Amino acid sequence: MSRSRMGVGLAWFLLTVSVAVFATSAQESPNRTAPRRADGLAAWQQIHSVLIHPRCINCHTAVDYPQQGDERRRHYANVVRGPDGHGVPGLQCATCHQESNANSTGVPGSHDWHLAPLSMAWQDRNDKPLSSAAICRAITDRRTNHNMDGPALLKHNAEDTLVGWAWEPGRDIHGNTRTVPPLSRAEFAEATRQWVEAGMPCPQL
Amino acid sequence: MAPATYELTVNGQKRSVTADPGTPLLWILRDELKLTGTKYGCGIAACGACTVHVGGVATRSCVVPVSLIGDRPIVTIEAISQDPVGRAVQDAWVSHDVVQCGYCQSGQIMSAVALLKRNRKPTDKNIEESMGGNICRCGTYVRIREAIKMAGAQP
Numbered sequence: 001m002s003r004s005r006m007g008v009g010l011a012w013f014l015l016t017v018s019v020a021v022f023a024t025s026a027q028e029s030p031n032r033t034a035p036r037r038a039d040g041l042a043a044w045q046q047i048h049s050v051l052i053h054p055r056c057i058n059c060h061t062a063v064d065y066p067q068q069g070d071e072r073r074r075h076y077a078n079v080v081r082g083p084d085g086h087g088v089p090g091l092q093c094a095t096c097h098q099e100s101n102a103n104s105t106g107v108p109g110s111h112d113w114h115l116a117p118l119s120m121a122w123q124d125r126n127d128k129p130l131s132s133a134a135i136c137r138a139i140t141d142r143r144t145n146h147n148m149d150g151p152a153l154l155k156h157n158a159e160d161t162l163v164g165w166a167w168e169p170g171r172d173i174h175g176n177t178r179t180v181p182p183l184s185r186a187e188f189a190e191a192t193r194q195w196v197e198a199g200m201p202c203p204q205l
Numbered sequence: 206m207a208p209a210t211y212e213l214t215v216n217g218q219k220r221s222v223t224a225d226p227g228t229p230l231l232w233i234l235r236d237e238l239k240l241t242g243t244k245y246g247c248g249i250a251a252c253g254a255c256t257v258h259v260g261g262v263a264t265r266s267c268v269v270p271v272s273l274i275g276d277r278p279i280v281t282i283e284a285i286s287q288d289p290v291g292r293a294v295q296d297a298w299v300s301h302d303v304v305q306c307g308y309c310q311s312g313q314i315m316s317a318v319a320l321l322k323r324n325r326k327p328t329d330k331n332i333e334e335s336m337g338g339n340i341c342r343c344g345t346y347v348r349i350r351e352a353i354k355m356a357g358a359q360p
Contacts, residue, residue, distance in 0.1 A: 077251050078337030089323035090316035090335030094262050096250045098273040104227025105268040107250065173249060 040198025046183060046191040047157075048132045051122060053181040055166035057129060059114075062121035069172075070179055072127065085115035101170030108178070110165035119144035136202035150196035158189035211271050215240070216284035226272035230264075231255045233271050234281060242282040242311050246340070253339030256312035257281045263319035265338075282311035290356070291318050297356035305343035313339050317353050325357045 050056060058067040066075045082088040087095065097113035122135045130138070139145055139153065148156060157163060167185045169178035183191065195201075210223045215238060222237045234240045234257070243266060246254030250265035257266045260277030285291035294317050297303075304310050313336065320327055320335040327335070332350050341349070 077253075078334075080334050080337065082334075088320075088331070088334045090263050090320040091338045092262055094264070095256075095338070096265050096268050098269060100273065102227075102268060102270050102273060104225075104270050105229055105249075107268045109273070 036198050037201045040195050040201040041203060043191045043194035043198065044136060044201065044203065045132070047188065047195060048135065050166075050181040050183050050188050051135060052129050053166070053179075055169055055178065055181060056163075057122050060116045060120055060122040061127065062118065062123050062125045063127065066115050067127070081115050081118075085117060086113075101168070103171045106171060106173030106175070108165065108170050111161045113162065117146075131203075131205065133203040133205045136200075140200050140202060150200055153200075154189070154192050154196050157192040158185075209272070211274065213271075213274060214276070214278040216280060217278075217287075222271070224271055227270045229267050230257070230259075230269045230271055230274060230279070231266040234266060234279075240281050240283055244308055244311060246309065246312070251338075251340075252309070252312075253316060254309045254312040256315040256339065258315060258319065261319075261322070263316050282315060285314060285318060288318065290321050293356040293359040294318050294321065294352070297352040297359075300355060301348045301352040303345050303348040303352050305341075305345055309339060309341045309343075310345075313341065313345075313349055317349070317356070321353065321357050327353060327357060 051060075054067070054070045054072050058069075058072055061067060064081045065079055066081075067073060068075050077091070079091060079093075080088055082092070087093045093113045093115075096107050098107070098109040099111055100109050101107070102109055120138060121130075122138065123129050129135075142148065145153070164185060167180050169180060171177055181188065206226050208223050209226050210221060211233075213220045213222060213233070215234070220238055222233055224233060224237065231243060231245060234243050235245070243257055244254040245267065246252035248267050250268040253265070255265055255267040256263050258264065258280040259266075259269065259274060280288070286295055291314070294314055298310070298314065303313075316336055316339050320332070324331055329350065332353055336346075336349065336353075
């Protein structure tokens with residue numbers, strides 16, 4: 001066989017293989033995308049179960065005050081949000097909340113204790129949690145979420161100190177250990193990673 | 206928990222105390238340092254009678270363990286008159302004859318000073334929000350509000 005005939009044969013072979021691979025890929029594409037979104041939505045449901053836990057949602061209110069306790073009652077002592085979520089001059093969050101939990105007196109604490117901004121409210125003005133879809137939209141909207149993209153959201157959920165307090169909430173005024181979210185911090189971070197990698201899909205309204 | 210020794214700065218003076226780490230600052234001030242101007246009211250940060258300044262922040266001393274104070278300076282009602290704003294507030298308190306029974310007033314003054322250090326011309330809403338955690342059983346709120354405005358107007 002001449003060299004030229006061998007070259008033509010090799011070219012046809014490569015072309016045939018390429019077309020076959022492309023065709024296979026094109027056929028698989030819908031099937032690969034669908035599970036990816038489904039996996040992302042499943043991960044979101046895990047994330048959502050954490051976000052609506054009182055240790056998290058109590059400081060994501062849509063009103064002028066934070067909440068307390070598993071029953072999410074209004075914070076006592078007439079505590080108000082203030083201009084930057086840290087309270088007002090004579091009654092700041094730091095008036096009681098220190099850098100760590102005060103287990104002897106039942107006051108929780110962590111670095112930079114404050115309310116989430118109103119743009120990150122996960123409740124309505126009647127203190128009812130928003131739908132899973134609405135919370136997801138709020139979290140993924142970079143106009144309201146401090147311009148956080150997927151990796152930034154993952155870092156926030158996995159590493160932020162105040163977020164991490166939810167898993168080390170200390171003891172309440174009666175000496176009882178506060179309840180924690182249904183996932184561990186590591187599971188929460190992993191669910192966030194899966195959700196981000198899946199393109200941060202949100203449920204339909 | 207085993208007692209520990211803490212070096213505190215109280216009203217500009219270094220003070221050394223040995224106490225259980227969970228002991229609220231209020232009891233360090235009152236029982237150990239004999240600074241009894243700061244009052245015990247509710248013990249759960251709901252009334253404001255125990256308010257002092259820690260690192261410049263109005264703080265409920267009844268719920269803050271001594272172990273969490275660190276190196277932040279503490280100012281109590283006994284020294285607030287050394288501060289110009291504190292002096293103005295106390296003078297205004299006298300001018301308006303604010304005090305009735307007086308039990309809550311050291312906490313009221315400490316919160317008022319914290320407010321005026323950040324806002325010299327507070328509105329009624331500013332005052333109500335900042336002083337909202339300080340309860341007065343005698344109901345001296347109207348006189349407190351007027352005295353705060355008077356103190357804020359001082360040069």
